[in-house]
Amino acid sequence: MSPQRPDVVIVGGGSAGCALAARLTEDPNTHVLLLEAGSATLPEAVSSPPAWPSLAASEAGWGDTTVVQQASGAPVALPRGKGLGGSSAINAMVFARGHHTSYDSWSAHGAKGWTYDDLLPYFQRTETATSGAPGRGTSGPLTVGPVGEPNEILLACLDGAVQTGHRRAVDISGGLEEGFAPVDLNIVAGRRQSAADAYLAPALSRPNLVVVTGATAHRLLFEGTRCVGVEYGVNGLTHTAKTAGEVVLTAGAIGSALLLQRSGIGSEDDLRQAEVNVFHRLPGVGRNLHDHPRANLVYQAQRPVPTPRNNHGEILGLLRSTPDADGPDIQIIFIDIPLPNAVAPVQNGFTIGISPMRPASRGSLRISSADPCAPPVIDPRYFTAEEDVRAVVSGMNTARQIASSGALAPWGIEEISPGLAALDEESLAHHARKYFGSYCHPVGTCLMGEDEVSVVDSELRVHGLEGLRIADGSVIPSIPSNNTNATVYAIAERAADLLRRP
Template sequence: MLVPGSAQVGHRVLALAEGLLVGQVVLEAVGGDGVEQSLEAMSTPPTWPALLRGPACWGDFTVEQAGTGTSVLLPRGRGLGGSSSINAMIFARGHRSSYDAWQVAGWSFDDLLPYFKRTEHAPGRDPALRGVGGPLTVAPADPVNPVLVACLEAALEAGHSRASDVSGGLEERFGPVDLNIVGGRRQSGADAYLAPALGRPNLRVVTGALVHRLRIAGGRCTGVDYSAGGRREFAVCSGEVMPAAGTIGSAQLLMRSGIGPSAHLREHGIDVVADLPGVGENLHDHPVANVVYRSARPIPPGTHNHAEAFGLVRSDPVLDAPDLQLLFIDGPGHVPDAGAGEGYTIGVALMRPFSRGTVRLGSPVPGAPPVLDPGYYSDDRDLAIVVRGLRMAHRIGDARALDSWRDQEMTPRTATLDDDGLRAYARAVLASYCHPVGTCRLGDDDLAVVDRDLRVHGLRGLRVADASVIPAIPSANTNATVYAIAERAAELVTTLVPGA
């Protein structure tokens, strides 16, 4: 039984685990509440920014961040395909170093590579690194917006190198990134994996389903309580229940079910089934600050995802791995606003943040908003790295290759600010790159929630398979990694004895 709850991954596990159970049920939160009105916008790549404040997004905001004094939107998809139906469609593996940093046996970059390859159809690439024949057809934009081509040339002029495949996971440098766009349309996880499985007689997809709690009896998950169509329902499971509601939703569901930090559960009157203090801990994300330019001439309208190229760089040459992504965008801001006038952006995204935060229940009531505190910039080292990234972005933006496009730097006017000024700027413009991870992390220590086979510690018949299990965030957009986790989960549930 899969419990996506509008996550990115549940339907993918289901579609791959064919024949595991006599009956398979997917519970999905989307229903007749306006989400279907977003379907055309979901399919049309350049319109994705509008989805982040519509019914296809849960619309969660963080609490005021102690490091910035601001609260920010932390988008997550609400509908079949989850966040893969509303995101910016970037399909990139993080640099291999960011997976090796997980330090969990069986989950290094080399361990994940077969699953990365299994997800994709990327012909013409290095077959040792990239896959052919997978459900997701991925490729760079063709053509790349000319202002972004100029940004790539400017990066080379500023001393950076060109990557042969910036999406593959082995290279730093700059280049056009792979996108989940096929024939001019978004390809979501639901398009690639769920749609082909809908005719299976052993599959039932229940939409408009609000999951209340997991049922646990004798140390085993036996099913799910949910409501749909105004009725309270219970789905019995003799095999495995697999929450895949994302970094926020899976942690919420476990806690509502009595699985989590005991003191917090008791505060909400929830009986403790399993005292797992790591549930909801380790929340972290890629924060973003932008260097935004007014354009000297009209920028061709974006026809892909607006962000068609990026580079992975080290903020300090002495580092052993890249810790920044510099993203080129054909509009002002990392979520382009068509009403903001002609402009383009070099986004600075912190790839290996030190700061950590939490997801907590706001209420035990199903559907109640969570309390989100990612702790952005709570560790001063993060701000120092972002400041170095802003200066790198300014050097690229000031290169001759952009002379014909550049009118002036609108924000932050980097050349006029010292490091303290740039720190203040980064705090003021804090935004999420929409990649929260970590709240049910892999591992064997006291704060780990799932083991290396994704089974929840201390319970049977229950696994988690989404971005919440990631111990440390990859140095790229997380969608491709979540697909690989789903492929790995599908293999685990078809090769291991259910509930073992």
């Protein structure tokens, strides 16, 4: 195959790009070129589940940070993967659908056919779920399931959740339940299974697939309003990839929007500020950026916490911040290490993380110049909506109740951060605003819909242009109420169907 005239050029070799390339090339008559800015060879630590906290600062990550956040007065690290597998190669390996209620708002901007029920066949197509729970996939590329032996401290937290009145869920990953349970993970035989492992590796021997790594996309190429290819750089040399069919962006909520903007597609103000000529006015590009922030309660234990074997966060809960919420809007995740905190170092302990799952805060993303190596301006505006603060405070109170349960008493625990300095609602709110991090789930910068702020239509085609689609987390109009990777895979699976349609 000549890489200059593939049927489809895919930009971004992360979760969506690997899945899409693998599915499209199942047809031997469909020729695909996959471009990835990072490397095909990632650090050995990628394969070791407990090592993931070190990966964002390695060559497997882009090293992005936000601008100074209004809530905290400090920038926030926003890890995303760079290399084949993308963020699935550096994330914490949680594989969970959002609760079905959180997909109801996807139609708010006019997107059609993207309810939870519409996505269910694509969720199932991604997975071989070892739990055997109803509604789960049985023959997909990803082998997913809870770990066989969760850390004892995390099992104690689960017992504490049940003791304090919370439901013990059967399948917290399936999108239908609320409560607490071990979550499905992308860990197979003790090693990480990334998108590159599950989807791409089995497809690499196909003659109709070409993968180019170290390929930084500079801009999209057009003839009239039709996208006909991509200009990209490898080792300082500029190349052009032309397509006989379509270009699909799968560079994620950050990368896809930035490539549009570098190509002159976006808000006139954003483009002119970056000194980029306006090619196609599309004001929604880079808007609607949102993410799950996470606040942490850190505990010291007298009893030794077992050495982590898995991903650190093997058990989580989905619950409602108020009884009248229309679905679960808080996640509580139990983490078997004491994360760095604002109060004091903890040598032996654990963490309870609390994240508002349906945040109302919205931010923006824009290029700072046409240079593809220039850092972007990322502003998620975390915790600027007060309802997000109220939700996380509700979760912190619930987490404290669990920590004070009889199940955790034998561990001799003491809350170090925030500790006794934060006993009332106002103090907890201050702690959440001041000391939070990204849960690394940015979405929404190329939102799907049919109105004037949408970027792609219900078939993932960029409005007003031909031959150009986006199929990654950037199209998500409203973030699902769980970790986002499973949803991104489902979007890519559906995109494969859309592209195969005659």
